[in-house]
Amino acid sequence: SQTIHQWPATLVQPVGSPLSLECTVEGTSNPNLYWYRQAAGRGLQLLFYSVGIGQISSEVPQNLSASRPQDRQFILSSKKLLLSDSGFYLCAWKPRGGPRDAFFGQGTRLTVV
Amino acid sequence: LAKTTQPISMDSYEGQEVNITCSHNNIATNDYITWYQQFPSQGPRFIIQGYKTKVTNEVASLFIPADRKSSTLSLPRVSLSDTAVYYCLVGDIDDYKLSFGAGTTVTVRA
Numbered sequence: 001s002q003t004i005h006q007w008p009a010t011l012v013q014p015v016g017s018p019l020s021l022e023c024t025v026e027g028t029s030n031p032n033l034y035w036y037r038q039a040a041g042r043g044l045q046l047l048f049y050s051v052g053i054g055q056i057s058s059e060v061p062q063n064l065s066a067s068r069p070q071d072r073q074f075i076l077s078s079k080k081l082l083l084s085d086s087g088f089y090l091c092a093w094k095p096r097g098g099p100r101d102a103f104f105g106q107g108t109r110l111t112v113v
Numbered sequence: 114l115a116k117t118t119q120p121i122s123m124d125s126y127e128g129q130e131v132n133i134t135c136s137h138n139n140i141a142t143n144d145y146i147t148w149y150q151q152f153p154s155q156g157p158r159f160i161i162q163g164y165k166t167k168v169t170n171e172v173a174s175l176f177i178p179a180d181r182k183s184s185t186l187s188l189p190r191v192s193l194s195d196t197a198v199y200y201c202l203v204g205d206i207d208d209y210k211l212s213f214g215a216g217t218t219v220t221v222r223a
Binding site: 032034036042043044046049051057059088090092094097101102103104105106107109 | 147156207211212216
């Protein structure tokens with residue numbers, strides 16, 4: 001069966017520090033991969049999606065970047081965190097060309113102080 | 114991607130049926146309608162998906178009228194544990210993007 005791993009679960013980082021959140025998927029090949037951010041009490045904001053290795057689409061200009069070095073690995077990064085980067089970050093995958101049901105990781109609660 | 118509109122919030126009591134309507138006036142011929150449920154501090158999870166008429170599973174029912182310009186998610190006999198945010202998504206199954214709106218916050222009270 002397919003599983004998605006996202007870590008860490010919580011993270012407290014100072015302003016100006018770098019960020020690296022990792023997400024890996026098991027049990028499937030060629031998934032579409034996604035990074036979302038959710039501010040407190042708000043909806044899900046799509047940040048990046050990827051349809052293949054090295055292929056990244058950005059939805060919102062921001063202080064973050066994403067990379068997909070391997071088929072089932074998706075990384076969210078920042079060189080210098082801002083206070084406004086705080087939030088709940090979710091990684092997700094969806095079968096390519098299949099039904100529109102996506103599967104989400106457990107999320108990372110990031111607090112920038 | 115078709116734009117969707119759903120109520121911001123709904124209140125209900127245990128044992129009642131909850132119906133959430135989503136409007137999607139510019140739905141395309143190849144678009145499906147999918148609903149997700151999200152609990153606090155968790156990622157959304159798939160509830161149900163349909164194209165037309167009615168779809169039912171162990172969790173919910175989805176009603177889609179003939180013109181497909183709206184859809185209604187029906188949660189039968191809700192319990193406190195059904196308190197969550199419910200999202201309606203419309204799009205082709207081959208869509209790369211998976212964009213969520215603000216969703217509907219459903220609060221179930223005892």
